[in-house]
Amino acid sequence: MVNFKSEGTLNTPTISLSNETQLLTFSGRSLPENAPQFYSPVFDWCNAFLESGNRDMPTIFEFKLEYFNTSSSKLIYELLKLLSQLPNLEVHWYFEPDDEDLLEAGEEFSELITAKFKFIELN
């Protein structure tokens, strides 16, 4: 299975999904008008990863987005729900100290998704 890499733009995120390290990183901005279309290859990769991934090893979902629109938010929820089938899913949620809204958004995801959530303040 090949790793997935997508370079970010002004309105789409940088995404890096690694089969070996099981590290799935999202950073930058996610504001595509057609979010389902944008995230479709990410869902394909994750579906394949659910079959082939090492379930004894943790899978880390690194969330480093600074801006995301509501349709991206919905798709990230769907993605986390899918990945939460893995027994060792960890969500590392990064936020700036003065961004209480981003922390709150992460806390809301943690109420809806069965996974270990870690909130990490950026310096």
Place this chain on the structure above:
Amino acid sequence: METVKNEAIKINFQTGKDSYNNAFPLQELMIGNNLLLIYRGQINDHITHSVLTMAEKNMEKNGEENLTKKRVFNVMVECLQNIAKHADDPDNQAASKYNSIFLIGHDEDGYYIISGNVIYGNKVQDMERRLNLINSLDKESLKSHYMKIMASNDLTDKGGASLGFVEMARKSGNQLKFSFEAIDSESQFFVLQTSVMKKKVA
């Protein structure tokens, strides 16, 4: 009479050769109404990102606080993408002169994000119901409303999450102000104002 080839020039000078003078009263009008930005025309993905970039640069220049800046940005994104996805373009003369509009106002207390667009009249009842529901909810209930929609609703055929108005209300912390003006029997002009107040430093 001189033929004007360039459409942009024609618009700027349509009232005659001295109308460049109008730039000054227009500037005064914007200052008097605390307007940072006015846009009138079609709102699509491309325009959305240009407007966002302009407003973001403006807030950075003003040294705006990070949280306020992000809230204003988020409200703008939802507002502009709502219009790009849901504004209607009825094929009749009365409605066709109404373009979408987008304005940002700013004073010492906060930012005001105002939009207007044409919609089909048959959407009004449902939108009114959704907006009135949102305005009746307090902070905690808005949060559970948001989470309920996110966890239960499917995406619409336009890729929307039906969360835009809820998100705008949450970022605002205030009521969403809205109105519908009848254009004709088929179409209405929908105006929405969201305010984002700056955090008071104690």
